[in-house]
Amino acid sequence: MGNRTRDGLAVVLTDVVARSARAAGYRATTLPGVVAERLSPRITSRIAAAASAVVVVSGTNGKTTTTRLIVDLLEAAGRRTISNPSGANLLAGVTSMFIAHRAALSAADAPIVVLEVDEMSLDRVASQVPIHVLVATNLVRDQLDRYGETDAVTQRWRPVIRDLVAESTLVVCADDPRLMHLAAGATARTQTFGLAEAPAESSADPALTPEAVACPACDGPLARRWVGLGHLGDFTCTRCSFERKRPSIAVRVGESHDFAETHMTLLDAASGTEQSLTLAMPGVSNAYNAVAAVTAVVALGVPFRSAAESLSGLRPPWGRYERLDIDGREVILSLGKNPASVAELVRIGASADVDTVVVGVNDAVADGRDASWYWDVDLAPLLAGRQFLLTGTRRLDLALRLKYSAVYAQHTSSPADATVDSPADALSRMVAATPPGGRVFVVLTYTALLELRSALAARMLLSPMPA
Secondary structure, three states, X not given: OOHHHHHHHHHHHHHHHHHHHHHOOOOOOOHHHHHHHHHOOOHHHHHHOOOOEEEEEEOOOOHHHHHHHHHHHHHHOOOOEEEOOOOOOOHHHHHHHHHHOHHHHOOOOOOEEEEEEOOOOHHHHHOOOOOOEEEEOOOOOOOHHHHOOHHHHHHHHHHHHHOOOOOOEEEEEOOOHHHHXXXXXXXXXXXXXXXXXXXXXXXXXXXXXXXXXXXOOOOOEEEEEEEEEOOEEXXXXXXXXXXXOOOOEEEEEEEEEOOOEEEEEEEEOOOOEEEEEEXXXXXXXXXXXXXXXXXXXXXXXXXXXXXXXXXXXXXXXXXXXXXXXXXXXXXEEEEOOOHHHHHHHHHHHHHOOOOEEXXXXXXXXXXXXXXXXXXXXXXXXXXXXXXXXXXXXXXXXHHHHHXXXXXXHHOOOOHHHHEEOOHHHHHHHHHHHOOOOOEEEEEEOHHHHHHHHHHHHHOOOOOOOOO
């Protein structure tokens, strides 16, 4: 049986599987891909070969937002795109997406494919998908039970970056020493992005376990003049010549206003052009996402100034400072998946106008079964002086963490008294405890956020997850 026949059979059966899954109330994001690859190995590569270009976004934090921004910027520039907005970013989810859009990809004017790809699946996806632009956002500690330490992910990425064809473009964070060391071994064109200078509001949290403290070139100590987010910043090896280089496109981060926006200026080193704008997303993390997206679309031929100007009208994807109204109270949903991202949420939330807070940690497979990372994060600045509830499968562990935090210096009750099993129940109670016109800030890990969003979508308070 030839590839065309096997592909045709796989597509037919995959459609049946997808319809059956949806009829049973499941999101058909990965199962069709599993079935298709089993029936017709490498079907992904045969469909993907027809794309006019493939952009892959991978890294620990910022994948979903950066992918969404790239899609929106390309669409604003008149380019047609397809993507995987549901966040199904393993090979099976990528395969499902390609099969769902096979008709568009077989057309003469095939669109640009923009893929969010899990960092531990990058090598598998790269073995089947021709990557024209690879965007490497950052590598930080996340899901230790699945990934191991970040150095293990770095080693897995090394051959992917090394084997990118010369005609491809590697878009890489200039502020991440591990990524810049990998980029030094690339034959592909390399464009870098990062901060222009120390941000006005650094997200660096001294409580976090330090990362990337050793030079990836010689293992000597790394020194930093400033840090923007986690371990990202201006680095110099104290032993060898390895140091941060000026980014191809940099962002100067101004002030963030509440959860609403961040003032920034993008600087294009090649042309010397600057463009000031207001991004409708808060924080240093979203400044990184924005400059990464602009660098990627510029690599695809979109003029720098038009790309930068288009950023002002863009909005974050689901679960990233997602806003809704419940009974006259504003609820803000946010994803906290690892120490670096939660530290950023704590910093932003601590200075924002917030009345009540819900924090939840699950330890399902998609969250990472090892949830001990929360010991690295001090929630005290976010919770002190505010009414809050802890939720999720690891809520009691989180309560124990808070017992040793300064947040309970002013509380006489046990931390366990502030726990609720269901994220939806926790939110309902905090909405009731919030005065009309007030605000509830919700920080949840991945599966807890999906559970809450499903409950809210069932009440038609927000749109269902994208397919």
